[in-house]
Amino acid sequence: MLANIGILSSVLLNTLIIGSGYAIVAMAFRLMFSVSPFFDMALGASVALGAYLGYSLLPIFGVYAYPLILLGVIVFTWAQEAFIYRPMRGAGASPMVLLVVSLGVYTIFESVIHLIFGPQYQTLGSVMDLTQINLGFANLPLVQLIIIILGLVSLIGIYVLLQKTFLGKEIRAIAQNPDLAFTTGININRVIIVVSIVVGAILGAYGICVGYDTGMEPTMGFNILFKGMIAAIIGGPTVLAAYLGAMILALAENIGVWFFASQWRDLIAFVIFILLLWWQPNGIFVRAPKKISCEIKINEPKGKRK
């Protein structure tokens, strides 16, 4: 009984950790998608770049490497938008074309990382550096606590950006109706550039955490992005929905691991994905639109007709 309570507590904690990771990517994806509506597969490369820049710069610059790493990822994410996707969008490229191009960008990135760093698995920091918090039923490594905090900070930060700033208004306007937003004078390209910078910063920070937590290899970005996308789609079109969708996905996976085995994790993720979308195709946290009644009532005047 006690062992089961211990495992359940561990499952919930692990849900929070893994879910926060999915949520960070899901929220970044949602934010980017709201202004540039295509499945940008190269966002996974931004996470991987954060980890590998950490691997290169931390031994040289120590703690001063962190802002450099974030700057590197921001420049990388911005450059894709400025030099690849924007010109293609301007030339009339469809979202499908942009998706394929982003896959090409990711593949090039993965190959370059492979060439420079080799295929071996690497980690930031040492296994022996076990700074962690003892919660009784489990230990929480410091980097995982940072991931949880980063998830919450990203959620609050993006919410404040969207709801309390002029830029946020512009983002919401573009998300709702880009043509109308354009006609009202919003510079859509400028907004996309700023959003790509914000997204780059979030994903770069998460990439550093992943490098410390589970290590890195050239192919890491794709899986990370894929789970984030699933979480975003499960949750719905808002950033809070993406966060909650990530938690639901992580919970389902961890319960599956608890009852079955870790090899079931991906199977469960996709079954949940399909079932939830079958139930709520627009995301589980989307309010169903009000049904407008088409019934016409004719009010008969009072009194007899002459």
Added chain:
Amino acid sequence: MKKLLTSVLVALTLVACSEEKSDKPTITIGASLPLSGDLSMYGNALKKSLDLAIKDSKNQDLKYNYKIVVEDDRYDLKQVLTNMNRFKSVNKANAVMSFWGAAGTVVSDWAEKSQTIHMSCAASDKVGVGYYNFNHATQPKTLKKRILKYYRDNNFKKIGIVYLQALEIQEFINVFVPELKSNGFDVVFVTPVNSDARDLNVEIQKMKAKSPDVIEVLMQSPSLNVFGKQAKEQGLNVPMSSINNLITAPEEFEGQAFVTEDTGLSSFTEHFESLTGVEQVGCVVNFYDGLNMLIYAYENTPLRDGEVIPNNEDVAKTLLNIKNTDFKSVISEISVDKEGNIDSPAVLKRLKNGKPVIVEK
């Protein structure tokens, strides 16, 4: 201009023909190895061991020249077969070499059909099956016997197993688990893990709840590294053991024991590491010895009428009849069974300061 072009063409022709001419026929051996990918550490070390074997063989007075052709397969089985076909059709290889059970099994079938001598290093009973197939590796039965001795010596009764879902490991598990049970051990869990698993925290909590005396870890990098790290983080303070693989995660498994093939005489290890600058890993000594056995077999197989190089049917017969008294192996002792398995002893090692140290032979 015409004169310049002609001079250049003549010079190029002279360069092309300037290869050292030898009267000896050349025997070509093709080796398909993972020179890139997760197993590149092994592949590159094995390539160096083959190069070293060829280099060392030049000190002997041999009847034939020996040439090694190495191709990368990234441990992709389709690529392994493509490489084998290329060795046969383009390089006219007389013999081929492969690495580990999954590749060894697919090449075995090919080797029998194409009547090509195949030397592998695989902890699998299936690879050496057939007339042309030979498997130079400490056999699973020898490794199992050694690990069971380790459990008994340390009074481990409750065994937990965590393993990577890979063909050769699954084959091993299918035989190992029933054997553990029939030997009176209590197998408290058998946990498979996918190669891309990066979160094993819940699994580790489940393992803790089962209270094993020892956990047998049959995984490869990077899952091995992830498991070792997360086990430390989650306080899974249980002895861990393995067969072969802990050296790729020395920090995570410091102090833990593992059973591995005999890595040969210490003089070989020194010779290899000093000349190649690379640490000796699993199968290096087997590949070195295996190639030397092939050379021995070709050198000692008589030619039939009209032959320039011995035919593979006769070479296979020579290999099957190799005895320790005839062939000087760099491993303490080898034995060739009628299936073509070249068995060698297993040793128990422990990771001390990141290096494997022999505890018991």
